[in-house]
Amino acid sequence: MKKFNHEQLNIGVLLYGCGHHQAAWLMEDSYIEQIGDISYYQSLAQLSEKGLLDAVFFADNQSFPANADSEMPAFWLDPIVNLTAISQATKHIGLVSTISSSFSNPYTAARQLLTLDHATNGRVGWNLVTSMSDLEAQNHSMSALPPHDRRYQQAYEFADLMDKLFTSWHKKDFIHSRTTNQLIKHEHIHSFNHSGEHFQVNGPLSTPSSPQGKPVAMQAGASKQGIALAVKHADAVYSVSWNLKQAKAYRTKLNNAIQQSNTPNKYIKVFPGLVTYVAETHEEALLKKEKLDKRLPIENAIKQLSTFVRQDCTKWSLDEPVPELPPVESFDGPVGRYETILEIIEDTQPTVRALLGYLNAGGGHLTLIGTPVEIVDEMERWFKLGVADGFNLMPPTLPYSLEDFVKFIIPELQRRGLYREYYSGNTFRECLNLH
Numbered sequence: 001m002k003k004f005n006h007e008q009l010n011i012g013v014l015l016y017g018c019g020h021h022q023a024a025w026l027m028e029d030s031y032i033e034q035i036g037d038i039s040y041y042q043s044l045a046q047l048s049e050k051g052l053l054d055a056v057f058f059a060d061n062q063s064f065p066a067n068a069d070s071e072m073p074a075f076w077l078d079p080i081v082n083l084t085a086i087s088q089a090t091k092h093i094g095l096v097s098t099i100s101s102s103f104s105n106p107y108t109a110a111r112q113l114l115t116l117d118h119a120t121n122g123r124v125g126w127n128l129v130t131s132m133s134d135l136e137a138q139n140h141s142m143s144a145l146p147p148h149d150r151r152y153q154q155a156y157e158f159a160d161l162m163d164k165l166f167t168s169w170h171k172k173d174f175i176h177s178r179t180t181n182q183l184i185k186h187e188h189i190h191s192f193n194h195s196g197e198h199f200q201v202n203g204p205l206s207t208p209s210s211p212q213g214k215p216v217a218m219q220a221g222a223s224k225q226g227i228a229l230a231v232k233h234a235d236a237v238y239s240v241s242w243n244l245k246q247a248k249a250y251r252t253k254l255n256n257a258i259q260q261s262n263t264p265n266k267y268i269k270v271f272p273g274l275v276t277y278v279a280e281t282h283e284e285a286l287l288k289k290e291k292l293d294k295r296l297p298i299e300n301a302i303k304q305l306s307t308f309v310r311q312d313c314t315k316w317s318l319d320e321p322v323p324e325l326p327p328v329e330s331f332d333g334p335v336g337r338y339e340t341i342l343e344i345i346e347d348t349q350p351t352v353r354a355l356l357g358y359l360n361a362g363g364g365h366l367t368l369i370g371t372p373v374e375i376v377d378e379m380e381r382w383f384k385l386g387v388a389d390g391f392n393l394m395p396p397t398l399p400y401s402l403e404d405f406v407k408f409i410i411p412e413l414q415r416r417g418l419y420r421e422y423y424s425g426n427t428f429r430e431c432l433n434l435h
Contacts, residue, residue, distance in 0.1 A: 008421045009419065010097050012392050012393065013394075014393065014394050015398065019398040020394040021295075021397060022296060022300075023292045024292065030397070033374055036076045041056075041077070041086055042085060043089075044398060047399055047406060049090050051405065051406035052420050055093060055125060056094070057096040057392065058096070063133060065255075082146070083124075084227070087116065087119060087209075095124050102130050110161070114166065115207060117215050118211065121211050122427030125215055126218065127220060128217065128233070130154070148223070152228075156232070158198070159217075166209060173189060190203075191204060203335075216235050216434065218234060218235070219236075230257075231261045232257050238392050239271065240272070241272045241346070242340045242367075248387050250272075251387045254270065258260060272365065272391055273362055275366065275367040276375055276393035276396075292357065292396060293354065308333075308338060310332065310333045321352075362396075376412040
């Protein structure tokens with residue numbers, strides 16, 4: 001297994017609503033009125049660029065059930081259009097859009113991504129998903145999502161086809177010679193005639209290949225099929241790990257899949273999600289979390305927890321320790337989230353209210369609370385142990401938690417030589433030190 005040669009970690013930020021904590025919008029100083037305003041996202045990206053972050057990233061959901069008054073319209077804007085507006089207000093930061101292989105037309109998606117990549121001189125990445133809900137499928141002429149295995153069969157073909165489209169011809173073949181009356185070298189530009197189970201595309205794409213070769217490919221699936229897709233196509237993956245134990249297990253699973261593949265020397269960067277509450281003292285950082293947790297809509301949070309643990313939690317005392325839960329071996333529901341809940345309980349011995357706060361600010365990702373030194377100590381430990389090549393920041397509030405990260409944590413990382421002091425590469429691929 002080839003070890004990636006790097007000394008500095010990468011950090012991107014996942015922008016969502018007023019922040020990832022479900023009570024963020026309820027705070028008196030929240031920016032809830034601006035979540036449909038393009039200038040809000042431009043300002044968040046400019047703040048991220050001030051902190052020298054690698055990328056801004058948008059997840060996506062192509063439905064809006066609106067079945068409760070507290071439903072957040074966080075996916076108000078199309079991610080590629082939003083990133084295009086952001087690109088005009090920034091100079092360096094990477095721009096990562098989620099693309100669904102279940103709903104997207106590959107030709108259109110490839111053309112949109114490459115257009116933005118040319119417009120930004122190579123700052124684009126894309127995160128391939130298969131989508132999760134029947135409500136989304138019903139907005140795309142389907143009665144329901146196909147089964148998991150079938151969605152991934154389509155995703156494999158989609159990713160293969162996107163690679164063909166991304167590299168179907170090169171700008172160097174656009175020679176525009178007035179003296180010879182020759183615009184292109186047509187003999188270098190060919191149809192590739194893709195004919196698969198899900199897609200038929202002759203090619204080539206009307207847009208030439210990217211200034212960075214092709215847009216950076218991200219992936220986030222943790223299932224066996226998701227990891228197999230990442231091994232074949234991804235440059236980097238987003239992962240979910242509450243603690244070091246889960247992070248090590250994920251890295252081992254990914255490495256084993258790489259070693260058993262046709263590319264055993266490939267290295268894929270891993271970016272776990274990261275939620276931070278930082279202040280000059282540990283006590284101040286705790287207060288930031290407690291202030292949010294106290295505003296959490298408890299009824300909704302308890303209902304969600306009851307679903308996660310498959311029992312009625314409405315009678316639990318909010319400020320008492322979490323009652324003992326059955327071991328994972330005897331649990332008959334979705335195991336991944338339940339395992340994370342058990343890990344949170346074991347690590348923090350939380351009250352019920354504190355547990356709800358952890359789950360409702362990032363959904364079980366690594367959560368660090370404390371001073372810059374305390375937080376960077378743990379980030380550095382994950383980095384040096386090789387379980388994280390960087391992190392996907394999930395600020396509990398926006399812009400305030402992101403401001404805190406830029407003000408407190410970035411300088412501490414730089415002091416230790418763990419983070420850049422200026423943008424050195426021109427493209428997103430160079431920024432991530434990918435080859």
